[in-house]
Amino acid sequence: MADAFFTALRPLVFRLDAERAHWLTVRALAAAPAAAGWIGEPVVDPVECLGLRFRNRVGLAAGMDKDARAVRAFARLGFGFVEVGTLTPRPQPGNPKPRLFRDVAARAVINRLGFNNAGIDAAVRRLESEPRECVVGVNIGKNRDTPVERAAEDYVYCLRRAHATADYITVNVSSPNTPGLRDLQDEQALIVLLDTIAQERERLADAQGARTPVLLKVAPDLADAAQHRIALAARERGMDGLIATNTTIERPPGLSAKVAKEAGGLSGVPLAPLAATALKSLRAACGADFPIIGVGGIDSPAAAHQRIADGADLIQLYTGIVYEGPGLPARLARALRDKVS
Incomplete structure (x- = not known):
């Protein structure tokens, strides 16, 4: 019924x-969350991952909300988890x-939104004020005008604000739409950033009595x-998992x-x-026991099954909803x- 309406x-x-x-x-959706329930009861297929219990394996990728x-x-549309952001200090x-473009024939979207958001403080207050109906992740990044050499300060600020509220936190160093951001994936820059984040997360865990993945x-x-x-680097520097992948700058x-x-x-x-391909490479590198969320072009049961077979523990959707409803x-x-399938 919902699909026919869409x-x-x-x-x-x-x-x-x-x-x-x-x-x-x-x-x-924000104005009438109960209306989302007309699509049907959320699917219960519990899975343990990241020390969390997910209602099912299908999540909403960052960027939508x-x-x-x-x-x-x-959550009432049936997602087992929702990731908000990317949020900046x-x-x-x-x-x-314009900065968002559909290619309907190719079932694709190109975006250069550039981390447009109202700041992490407002989002965290909103999350704190609402009942939690599924696992919620918070995706964090740096402000556009923060120099790359000071990026760790932005991530640490966001980590501090989200640590007690988020079920998990995602460090976004891979968006192509913030100048210099992908430079943080270079080996030495990444090690410094991950060490800083890991140290701050352990300090927060000690202070708050809980450790957020x-x-x-x-x-x-x-x-x-x-x-x-x-x-x-992610495994050795204290991260709890990977998300594979962000958007691409390639034009297939x-x-x-x-x-x-x-x-x-x-x-x-x-x-x-x-x-x-990236998921399989990452899985081969980090072993079978390191959590990976697969995202990118998943829009059908066959695609979902294949991404799990390729090594994902969980999957996320974004553009698929645009075209499939x-x-x-x-x-x-x-x-x-x-x-x-």
Whole structure:
């Protein structure tokens, strides 16, 4: 029923500017979270990962609900967990508009939003004030105008604010839309950053009596050797898992010329092969027991099963919902539970 309704509504939604459609969707869900329940009961397929109990393996990737405005609604759509952000210490408007572009034929999106958000303080207050209906992750980054050599200060500030509230925290060093951010994936810069974060997290755990898992989100555009270095650094420097992957700056064949020329990160179906390759490389490097969340181009039961087979413990969606509609998370969670493709 939900899918049929979305199919009928999609032509109207796609007439809107992509960012406006996104903005309206999140605010509508935030205003009426109970309405999300008409899609059906959330799928219960419990899994233990990161020391947490997830309702099912299907999560919402960061970027959809940047400011934690609609977490309850997304939980009621059937997600087993929701990741908000990316959040920065100070509010920032992001990059100039237009900055979000659909390629409907390729089932892809290019974005150069640039960590537009109202700041981590506002988001944490919002999370603290609402009942928790699923596992919630908080994705953190640096402000655009923070020099790369001082980036650790931004991550530490966000870690301090989110540690007691988030179920897990994701360190985003892989978005292509903040100048210099991906430089933090270079080996020495990454080691310094991860050591700083790990030390602060242990201090917070001692002070608060609880240890919040911290994950590292990586890019799909790195060579195998770089992927292996990042995986080993994350494991050795105290991270609890990886997210594979962020968007890509590659432009695979099949994109429309008009969209392909836009700067920014590509997500959706064309990202899937790159994300899957990176996942397999990371899994080979860090071993079978290190948690990895797979994300990028997952839009069907077959794709979800394959990403789990490739080494993901959990999966996340974003662009798939744009093209498949709000019934997708429950459909995928049900398929993973029942092993139906």
